[in-house]
Amino acid sequence: MLLSQDTCFILFLEEKPSIPQEYSHLHLHSKGFFPEIEVQDFPIRSKAVYLRVRRRHWEDPETGQTYSRDWNLVASGTRITAEFGAFLKALLRQACR
Template sequence: MLDSHASLLKLFLPEIVIENFDIMGVIQDPETFHFQLEERNNTPEEWGGIKVQSKGFFPEIQVQDFPIRGHKVFYHIKRRRWIDTESKKVMYRDWTLVKKGTRMTGEFAAFLKQISQYSPE
């Protein structure tokens, strides 16, 4: 289902979401859209040559976005975590770095700021 609607979803979701997350599902009820997102297993460029291995996800967070066609919009986000294979340190993408230097609305920059406030522990 999602593959057949991917181009339509690109009209509603910010480009940075489309580039960095897989859309695992969309649930619609009469008043709400729920987008289930999983961060892709792409090592962040800012880590340079650090060798990491994906080790699943942190607990899901929920972020509300601006309404679409009168429906409330919620993103259910699963952020990926990696392990540095040498130091065994848990690593995760710093979304505040992603937003710097990108072209986006102030509202979406605030959305990324909200994601970054959920520091995985």
């Protein structure tokens, strides 16, 4: 869902109800969502963009252990995506040669 305001766009994203591939051998059941997180993304048409993400968590009913996907959306200590951070680092390495 997209909410457009005068100063920003807010995109609401919800993880699909499919079991993570790395746990497909287990019989897991969805146990709802973690608290929603908000990530600021690149501007669109001079408006700020915010992604509001709801991540699922899963439970193995036999053991009670919970599982979730490993989402490294934001580089640690920054307000940019990990992918964009890697891109900037690559540019810096090229400039320093």
